[in-house]
Amino acid sequence: MKKYDFAIVGATGMVGRTFIKVLEERDLPIDHIYFFASERSEGNPVMFNGVRYTVETLTENSFDRHIDIALFSAGGDISKIYAPIAKAHGAVVIDNSNAWRMDPDVPLVVPEVNKEDIEWQKGIIANPNCSTIQAVVALKPLYDKYGIKRIVYTTFQSVSGAGKTGCDELTASLAGAPPKKFPHPIANNCIPQIDIFLDNAYTKEEVKMVNETRKMFHDPDLRITATCVRVPVMKSHSESINVEFNKTFEISEVFKILDKAPGVKLMDEIKNNVYPLATVAADTDLTYVGRIRRDESVESGLNLWVVADNVRKGAATNAVQIAEELIKIWEK
Numbered sequence: 001m002k003k004y005d006f007a008i009v010g011a012t013g014m015v016g017r018t019f020i021k022v023l024e025e026r027d028l029p030i031d032h033i034y035f036f037a038s039e040r041s042e043g044n045p046v047m048f049n050g051v052r053y054t055v056e057t058l059t060e061n062s063f064d065r066h067i068d069i070a071l072f073s074a075g076g077d078i079s080k081i082y083a084p085i086a087k088a089h090g091a092v093v094i095d096n097s098n099a100w101r102m103d104p105d106v107p108l109v110v111p112e113v114n115k116e117d118i119e120w121q122k123g124i125i126a127n128p129n130c131s132t133i134q135a136v137v138a139l140k141p142l143y144d145k146y147g148i149k150r151i152v153y154t155t156f157q158s159v160s161g162a163g164k165t166g167c168d169e170l171t172a173s174l175a176g177a178p179p180k181k182f183p184h185p186i187a188n189n190c191i192p193q194i195d196i197f198l199d200n201a202y203t204k205e206e207v208k209m210v211n212e213t214r215k216m217f218h219d220p221d222l223r224i225t226a227t228c229v230r231v232p233v234m235k236s237h238s239e240s241i242n243v244e245f246n247k248t249f250e251i252s253e254v255f256k257i258l259d260k261a262p263g264v265k266l267m268d269e270i271k272n273n274v275y276p277l278a279t280v281a282a283d284t285d286l287t288y289v290g291r292i293r294r295d296e297s298v299e300s301g302l303n304l305w306v307v308a309d310n311v312r313k314g315a316a317t318n319a320v321q322i323a324e325e326l327i328k329i330w331e332k
Contacts, residue, residue: 063086
């Protein structure tokens with residue numbers, strides 16, 4: 001197999017460092033790799049596959065070299081500036097920010113859900129929001145079988161979703177420090193606000209989940225509502241998902257579908273108190289599904305509990321999986 005040249009933009013951040021770890025674990029065919037970050041990280045050492053590299057400052061000239069795939073996780077403002085530059089120099093950008101997700105010319109991809117959309121990329125592929133990724137991994141096989149009339153998302157999102165500063169704030173908050181990153185102390189609290197409030201009283205995070213699910217399912221009229229909550233958990237997002245299907249279903253069939261679904265780990269043995277937990281999902285790449293039960297308040301309703309590591313499957317691993325699928329297309 002041919003080898004490819006990679007770059008990581010935002011290499012010293014939480015997701016950037018996880019990119020490095022996941023690329024090593026999944027053993028992609030990498031020839032050369034470059035690490036970019038802000039000026040304050042210039043010269044910092046990075047180890048990759050036992051070789052020591054040096055972080056470079058990201059500039060407009062950073063892509064004046066051959067790069068096939070550039071993994072970006074440096075924020076939307078940086079992506080809006082530098083992703084088009086990388087694209088113009090021949091790289092395919094896989095971007096983890098919200099800069100390109102809803103651009104109609106940019107595919108938004110979770111490989112277990114809609115990897116076929118990679119085929120029409122024009123130099124930029126968007127990585128979805130972490131809370132959306134795990135939800136659609138669990139829902140897509142059920143959507144394909146039964147059709148979905150309505151989705152109700154309720155998320156319980158860890159502080160690592162806010163990056164290193166979010167993790168640091170939980171530690172500080174538990175010690176009694178006042179909040180800086182979050183609007184209220186995160187210790188001993190559930191904060192029903194992630195990102196800013198919009199005119200309709202929803203937060204940006206909630207609207208992201210609605211719009212991104214519709215885009216990846218190619219179903220712009222799908223009825224979805226969401227409530228996103230920050231909880232004092234260090235790693236992994238947990239979600240209660242209520243779904244109303246277009247068709248009737250048997251619970252036993254739902255179990256069989258999810259047990260075979262790509263990227264899903266079924267954990268549902270209530271007699272033994274077995275169901276997905278944040279600590280189980282942490283540092284793994286699977287989406288864990290349990291507490292599967294019929295919603296008896298509607299004719300064809302189902303409740304699910306879905307948990308995944310938001311930094312790995314919810315960000316870095318999903319982006320690397322996109323890169324793997326892109327290489328498969330190039331190798332055809």
